[in-house]
Amino acid sequence: MKSFKFILAVLILFLTFNIALEAQTLRGMGFNGATGLYTLPTGRIGWSPNRDFGLDFGYHMMSRDRNIFHIPKVSLSLLGWLEISGAFDIKPYLENSNDFLLGGKIAIDQFINSSTALAIGGNIQFINISDDNSYRVGQIYIAATYAGNFFNLPAETTLVLGYTIFENSSTDIDFGMGFDIVFLPNQLNGMVRWVTDFSNHSYSYPSSRIYVYRGIVNTGLRIDLSRIPVFRDFKFLIDLVVTDALDASRALSFGFVFGIPVM
Numbered sequence: 001m002k003s004f005k006f007i008l009a010v011l012i013l014f015l016t017f018n019i020a021l022e023a024q025t026l027r028g029m030g031f032n033g034a035t036g037l038y039t040l041p042t043g044r045i046g047w048s049p050n051r052d053f054g055l056d057f058g059y060h061m062m063s064r065d066r067n068i069f070h071i072p073k074v075s076l077s078l079l080g081w082l083e084i085s086g087a088f089d090i091k092p093y094l095e096n097s098n099d100f101l102l103g104g105k106i107a108i109d110q111f112i113n114s115s116t117a118l119a120i121g122g123n124i125q126f127i128n129i130s131d132d133n134s135y136r137v138g139q140i141y142i143a144a145t146y147a148g149n150f151f152n153l154p155a156e157t158t159l160v161l162g163y164t165i166f167e168n169s170s171t172d173i174d175f176g177m178g179f180d181i182v183f184l185p186n187q188l189n190g191m192v193r194w195v196t197d198f199s200n201h202s203y204s205y206p207s208s209r210i211y212v213y214r215g216i217v218n219t220g221l222r223i224d225l226s227r228i229p230v231f232r233d234f235k236f237l238i239d240l241v242v243t244d245a246l247d248a249s250r251a252l253s254f255g256f257v258f259g260i261p262v263m
């Protein structure tokens with residue numbers, strides 16, 4: 001936990017002095033289906049401001065301790081300020097332990113400069129939906145994303161603060177920070193990004209309980225195939241991720257997002 005706090009402090013101090021360069025905004029999809037990094041949602045809406053309506057489909061596979069689980073997901077962007085998302089967390093190796101995650105996000109940044117995005121959102125997690133002992137968990141949050149730079153590389157930084165609310169009315173305070181850095185923008189035409197997030201919670205309640213005494217660190221590459229001319233009217237991203245990277249329980253993840261503009 002001390003190492004987690006130290007990393008957070010260093011990043012906050014460094015990024016505070018690097019907030020001038022406009023980043024190339026890329027709206028990926030987190031593990032729970034919301035537009036975001038991996039665990040953390042961002043202040044961005046999936047297709048805003050370029051399109052009023054857009055539909056994203058995604059999938060992530062994770063492998064931990066020789067066990068593989070699957071997260072298919074979908075997200076709908078409406079009117080440039082509203083997003084609705086859903087994801088199934090399917091764990092074949094655990095009987096009756098599949099979860100459904102339903103989320104929503106509203107942009108509230110109309111009066112803030114264009115380099116900053118602010119959103120409020122939340123999700124309802126239906127845990128163990130195929131079991132008699134199923135239960136629900138809710139999360140609410142506010143996410144702020146701003147453009148800056150990191151060692152002169154275009155970047156976006158995201159801060160998230162929220163609550164996780166359990167059926168017994170107890171709550172946890174959620175905090176997270178992450179960044180999305182364009183890696184070698186000139187040499188690779190902005191196709192490769194380094195995405196990292198740090199948080200005291202995971203993308204769903206059961207995962208969070210595993211790491212209750214430590215922070216969670218996810219890091220990896222997000223490859224933007226939309227830079228290829230044939231895909232330029234769509235959203236086509238590939239994720240290569242190490243989840244919970246600083247702990248022995250780390251896992252590998254592969255995923256993709258394909259988005260279609262509707263209007």
